[in-house]
Amino acid sequence: MDELKLISERTSPVPLAESAALAAARARLMDEIAAEGTENVVPLRKQRRWVWTGVGAAGLAAAITAVVALTPAGLEPPAAAADPVAVLRSAAAVALKTPDTPPKPDQFVYTKTKQPDGEREAWLSADGTHDGLIKMADGSSFPVPGCRNGLAQAYKGEEPLKGVMEPCTPSPGYRQDLPTDVDAMFAHLNADNADHSGKMGKDVVALANENYLPPAVRAALYGAAAKMPGLRAVDHATDGAGRPGVGITWPLKPEDDPKVAKPEMIVFAADTFLYLGGNGTAVTASGVVDAVGQRP
Numbered sequence: 001m002d003e004l005k006l007i008s009e010r011t012s013p014v015p016l017a018e019s020a021a022l023a024a025a026r027a028r029l030m031d032e033i034a035a036e037g038t039e040n041v042v043p044l045r046k047q048r049r050w051v052w053t054g055v056g057a058a059g060l061a062a063a064i065t066a067v068v069a070l071t072p073a074g075l076e077p078p079a080a081a082a083d084p085v086a087v088l089r090s091a092a093a094v095a096l097k098t099p100d101t102p103p104k105p106d107q108f109v110y111t112k113t114k115q116p117d118g119e120r121e122a123w124l125s126a127d128g129t130h131d132g133l134i135k136m137a138d139g140s141s142f143p144v145p146g147c148r149n150g151l152a153q154a155y156k157g158e159e160p161l162k163g164v165m166e167p168c169t170p171s172p173g174y175r176q177d178l179p180t181d182v183d184a185m186f187a188h189l190n191a192d193n194a195d196h197s198g199k200m201g202k203d204v205v206a207l208a209n210e211n212y213l214p215p216a217v218r219a220a221l222y223g224a225a226a227k228m229p230g231l232r233a234v235d236h237a238t239d240g241a242g243r244p245g246v247g248i249t250w251p252l253k254p255e256d257d258p259k260v261a262k263p264e265m266i267v268f269a270a271d272t273f274l275y276l277g278g279n280g281t282a283v284t285a286s287g288v289v290d291a292v293g294q295r296p
Contacts, residue, residue, distance in 0.1 A: 084233040084248045088226035091273040096219040102174065103212055103288040106130060109173030110296055111210040112285035113277065114241045119284075122210045123292040124173030132173070133292045147171070173211055180216035182223035189224055200228060201250035201264030205278035208266070212288065218275075225266070232263075239267045241282035246270045 103109060105127040113120050118137025125132045125146050131153075132144035143160075145152040147168035154164040179185040193200035204225050207213065213221065225231075230251035237247030249263040267276045277283050287296025 084231035085226045087233060087246055087248060087268060087273065088222045088231075091268050091275065092219040092222040092226070094273045095222060095275075096215050098215045098218070100215050101288070102176070102214065106290075108132060108289050108292060108294075109210070109212040110285070110287050110289045110294070111283060112295075113209060114282040114284050116240070116280045123289070123294075124171075124210060126172060126174040126212070126288070128170030128172035131292070144171075175207065175211045175213050175217060178207075178213070178217045178220070180214070180220050182220050182227070185217075185220040185224035186227050199253075199264075201225075201266065202278075205264065205266055205281075208275050209278065209281065209283055234265065237265065237267050239277035239282035240280045241277070241284055243267075243276055243282065244270065245276050 103126040107126045108123040108130070109126055111122045111124075113122075115137055120137055121135040122144075123132045123134075124144060128146065129148050130146040132146070133141055134144060135141040140158070142158050143153075143155060145155065145168075147170040150167060150169075151165040152168035154161045154166045179188055189200055189203055193203065204221060207221060208218070225248070228250065232249045232251075234247035234249060237245055239245060245267045247265045247267045249265045252258060252261050252263055262279065265279050267278065267282075268274065269276055275283065285296065289296060
């Protein structure tokens with residue numbers, strides 16, 4: 001195959017980075033070339049250039065892709081966004097630097113997500129004691145009753161059952177109760193997911209989608225995800241809104257049929273490492289509001 005054509009195909013969808021962001025990647029590239037052996041690199045001193053004779057076209061294309069990949073300032077670029085651990089750790093570093101404006105207890109965490117069947121909107125009580133609402137893509141909605149003094153209003157569908165209360169535990173939309181330490185977060189996620197399967201991936205997506213996570217909590221979530229075995233990166237993935245990014249997938253369960261089952265995937269923007277969504281979903285709007293029905 002034509003090497004220049006291969007390199008062009010690998011690098012054409014990747015935006016160019018500023019020169020300051022290339023130093024680490026360039027050094028890594030030269031280390032890879034040096035590892036091939038000095039007999040494979042022939043300097044032509046008069047022309048002041050290098051001839052690479054021992055590096056395969058595919059390897060060279062991959063290396064060049066890694067060099068030109070756009071990287072947030074101050075972060076070590078993952079190798080062509082192909083290393084799931086590097087991607088998740090970069091996402092954690094970005095999350096940790098995100099400005100934090102905690103909601104007040106009587107406010108609501110608003111999220112709009114695009115799903116295969118349309119858009120879903122959620123208003124979740126910040127402290128879990130106020131009545132929230134979820135509006136489904138088909139136009140229907142159902143209440144999320146607040147839990148006060150250990151009791152919540154019971155519903156049948158969208159209708160409250162008069163005088164019927166049921167035991168509850170507050171489920172806050174503002175998750176300041178979660179660990180900020182990576183190991184503690186990993187233990188939390190691993191509590192009922194010992195096989196590290198897609199169920200754990202679904203838990204990560206559920207937390208990332210419709211909750212307000214303090215920066216340290218979100219960073220711990222991504223850092224804990226990076227500790228899970230069997231992760232795989234998917235270059236040029238898209239979220240439910242069609243936005244391009246890099247995907248991270250969890251392994252299927254042993255009993256899952258790989259011809260039918262679809263791995264759980266979380267998608268990050270390839271240039272900023274910001275969270276975009278999960279399998280077939282996309283977080284298109286989020287924020288904190290004062291009342292159900294309001295939008296940021």
